[in-house]
Amino acid sequence: MKFTKMNGLGNDYIYINCFEETVENPNSLSVEMSNRNFGVGSDGLVLIMPSEIADFRMRMFNSDGSEAEMCGNAIRCVGKYVYDYKLTDKTTISVETLAGIKVLDMALENNKVTTVKVDMGEPILEASLIPVISEKMPVIDEIIEVDGKEYKFTCVSMGNPHAITYVDEVKDFPVDKIGKVVEVDPKFPRKINVEFVEVVDDNTLNMRVWERGAGETMACGTGACATLVASVLNNKVNRKAIVKLLGGDLLIEWNENDNHIYMTGPATVSFQGIWER
Numbered sequence: 491m492k493f494t495k496m497n498g499l500g501n502d503y504i505y506i507n508c509f510e511e512t513v514e515n516p517n518s519l520s521v522e523m524s525n526r527n528f529g530v531g532s533d534g535l536v537l538i539m540p541s542e543i544a545d546f547r548m549r550m551f552n553s554d555g556s557e558a559e560m561c562g563n564a565i566r567c568v569g570k571y572v573y574d575y576k577l578t579d580k581t582t583i584s585v586e587t588l589a590g591i592k593v594l595d596m597a598l599e600n601n602k603v604t605t606v607k608v609d610m611g612e613p614i615l616e617a618s619l620i621p622v623i624s625e626k627m628p629v630i631d632e633i634i635e636v637d638g639k640e641y642k643f644t645c646v647s648m649g650n651p652h653a654i655t656y657v658d659e660v661k662d663f664p665v666d667k668i669g670k671v672v673e674v675d676p677k678f679p680r681k682i683n684v685e686f687v688e689v690v691d692d693n694t695l696n697m698r699v700w701e702r703g704a705g706e707t708m709a710c711g712t713g714a715c716a717t718l719v720a721s722v723l724n725n726k727v728n729r730k731a732i733v734k735l736l737g738g739d740l741l742i743e744w745n746e747n748d749n750h751i752y753m754t755g756p757a758t759v760s761f762q763g764i765w766e767r
């Protein structure tokens with residue numbers, strides 16, 4: 491089976507073109523192919539499929555096999571894949587996801603996609619829809635205790651759930667130690683992605699992320715969007731800011747007119763290969 495390895499700021503996935511290939515059990519295949527010793531190695535698996543209601547459909551699976559509602563870094567790579575490999579000649583396309591239809595605008599250099607701007611839709615702030623067990627609206631300063639220390643979280647969904655907390659400095663923060671506990675806290679019925687954020691200035695945030703179903707990754711697109719929303723709600727940044735991740739920067743805007751979040755960032759092909767099953 492042919493696959494393409496791509497990444498968005500180092501958040502790397504294996505992409506299967508399901509116009510040409512058939513995938514029986516994507517959950518177990520994601521676990522198998524994501525293994526960095528016995529497989530290809532990745533943060534998960536992404537299927538590029540036909541859609542009845544959009545130009546294309548994307549399904550995304552974490553490296554633990556769980557399917558996520560949406561993936562920001564992956565959807566930019568889907569845009570790059572379908573244009574560069576000539577499944578479309580449009581530079582504005584729609585992609586069906588479990589979090590609804592997303593619209594992508596793609597920038598080209600030498601007729602290859604370099605940067606993609608994604609309309610990520612509206613943030614979801616209602617506790618029951620995130621979901622998080624909380625009486626607050628929006629969910630700000632939700633306390634979770636880890637190893638005797640209390641952390642305050644703001645919770646936002648971009649179709650997938652996120653809990654954001656602010657720290658003095660992300661560089662040496664124990665993201666894995668704290669992230670893996672918060673991910674599975676009983677307050678989160680569908681678990682949660684956990685973002686650790688350092689405010690640099692009104693237009694700049696440093697962020698590291700412990701992802702649901704994958705652990706710490708180099709970048710998280712939906713997480714960067716959720717982080718911008720949380721930071722505006724907490725009066726820490728302007729509505730348009732750069733989110734600096736281990737793998738690089740994303741430009742995120744929470745548009746005041748349409749309440750939509752816009753994410754702009756790169757998409758990169760690493761290599762193509764054949765998976766012998």
Ligand SMILES: N[C@H](CCC[C@H](N)C(=O)O)C(=O)O
Pocket residue numbers: 501552557558559560561562563564650651683701702703704707709710711712713
């Ligand atoms: N781990 C996430 C899915 C991947 C999100 C992230 N890689 C992104 O770029 O948005 C979840 O289970 O919701």
